[in-house]
Amino acid sequence: MRDGIYDPQEPANRRVHAFNKRIYSRLSGGDEPGFIESLPNPVKNGVVNFSDTVALPQTVVNQLLQGRLLRASRNTLRFSVNATLGLAGLIDVASPMGLPQDRSNFGETLYVWGLPEGGYMELPVLGPSTERETVGIFVDFFTDPFAHVLPSPQRYVRYGARLGELAIKRSDYGDALDAVMLGSADSYAQARVIWLEKRRHELGDDSIEGAGFIDPESLDTEGF
């Protein structure tokens, strides 16, 4: 496992990566400002906040499963505040009250339960993942508490909001992402190392090589 990367399905993952790159470049639409960029900020914020609010019940369930009772109760409060005072989740009034965004998913629950990360994966459209995270995405999809209380068409609102949120974030941060991805000699390898390091950091997983200490005196720097 070099540099903390385990990628036994690399050839298949690279094919998915090539497919994703084509989709992303089509979505970004070149130099013209796209539809999403032209939306006013309050609309964009509304979509992002709404998506966060409807995802909160699932976060609470996962944090309970992780034994993180304080964070689960804070998020219960955050949901109550934003769903009512925040006009059904369109405005994030809870963050300034000291209840900032704190998301979780079943991938994190599996990490807390001690399941190993598994191999690296790149999923179509969704992008970088690991075997553990992919299991988490499936479980989250079929166990959303929101889907159990809502009738059929409304329960899909959450996925619409999530797609909207992803598209908005992609348009806001796309420049930096494109600079790294398109400028790279191997965008697959860059996306893989950056995503794995960021996700391990979010989870607090410092057990894998690469997150470890780099000794500033261990190298022969003669001649450089």
Place this chain on the structure above:
Amino acid sequence: MAHFTNRRGFLVGALGAVALGTLPGVALAASAAQAERLVQGLVGDVNAVIASGASEAAMIAEFERIFARYGDMPYIAAYVMGADGRRASGPQKKAFTAAFQGYAARKYGKQFRKFIGGQIRVEGTQKVKNAYQVATTADLRGQAPFEVTFFVGEKSGRFYNMYVEGVNMLLTERTEIGAMLDRRRGDIDAMIADLRRAG
């Protein structure tokens, strides 16, 4: 297996650093306060360049000078070149260090545009083995704050790595340089020529 030794090594190192810190009269090449001052100086210089309103090309030239002044360039260059550095000739090593310095200034300097109106706060310093970790928070306009951790070598007294939200710059750049070498079938001179244009 590796991760057990890593975690234990980390703990032993942290405990050792605490013990060392409590011993009177132990002379260190750089102290925690010096490491923090170095990062504060680095952050201050970067902020001043951004506030100057100069052209992008002029800013990038300034960033390269700042990088060279605060960074442990021989170490950074040797690390990102990885095992391939061992078969490089003397002139290749020198050329690579210079090319990498310019590439990093261009690549990261272009991202600094987003820092206009923002600021980086130094949160605190922690000693781990023979390095200081200076934790900072970047507050940019219209974005959630994010963590940037700078690493300063105890012996060199210079900055040799940084983590942005857990993403390790040395590791990311070693991956990139490795990919650039692969693209040139291992030809170091061709890779250096590409690096002078990249970023």
